[in-house]
Amino acid sequence: MDTIFLIGFPTCGKTTIGRELARLLGREFIDLDERVEHQAGMRVSDIFATRGEAAFRQMERECLLEVAHSHAIVAVGGGTPCHADNIDLMNATGTTVWLTTPVETLINRLQRPEYKRPRPAVANLTDGQIARYVNRTYRVRLPYYTQAKIHFDATDIETAADTRRTATRLARLIHPHTPLALT
Numbered sequence: 001m002d003t004i005f006l007i008g009f010p011t012c013g014k015t016t017i018g019r020e021l022a023r024l025l026g027r028e029f030i031d032l033d034e035r036v037e038h039q040a041g042m043r044v045s046d047i048f049a050t051r052g053e054a055a056f057r058q059m060e061r062e063c064l065l066e067v068a069h070s071h072a073i074v075a076v077g078g079g080t081p082c083h084a085d086n087i088d089l090m091n092a093t094g095t096t097v098w099l100t101t102p103v104e105t106l107i108n109r110l111q112r113p114e115y116k117r118p119r120p121a122v123a124n125l126t127d128g129q130i131a132r133y134v135n136r137t138y139r140v141r142l143p144y145y146t147q148a149k150i151h152f153d154a155t156d157i158e159t160a161a162d163t164r165r166t167a168t169r170l171a172r173l174i175h176p177h178t179p180l181a182l183t
Contacts, residue, residue: 001175002094003068003072003073003095005096005097006097006099007096008099012078012106014075014099016163017167025178028070028071030067031075033075035066039062045118049120074094097148106134116130152170
C-alpha cells in the first residue's frame, strides 16, 4: 500500500480524519507539522516567528521527503502542496486526497478560538480579516489542491460520530476491499 497524503485548507479535517482513517486501516498516522515541530524543537508558530517562513518550508520539505514512502496516513499543512514541487512529490509517491470543505465552513471554524489560537496566520486577526484571508489564500492554493488524485467531501466532522462516518467513507473509497477496524 502506498502513502496516503491528506491535503486541504486549515480546519478541513486533515488531522481529525487522518487519525481515524489510520485507525480504520491499521496504519501509522503522521502529522507533518508535528513532525517538523519535533525535529525543530519548537512550535510551528515559533519557527515562523524566529526563523521565518522560508526556514519552515525547508524543514517541512525535508520531513515530507522522509515520510514520502512510509505507507502511513500523512496529514500535511495547508500550504505544503503549494511549495517547491511538493504536490508532484506526493502524487508520485502516494495517493493524494484533497479534503474539500466549503469556504464558509472553513471561515467559521477558523473564527473559533480553539482553531484560531494555534495558527500563526490568523491568530491575531479579526473575524472580518479571517474571512478575507481565507478567501484570498484559498484562491491561491486551489490550483494545487485540485491536483490531488482524489477529491473528497470532508465537511461532516463536527462530532466524533461524524468523523468516524466520514473517515469510514474515505477508507472504503480508497481501499474498498480492505477490512476496516470498525470497533
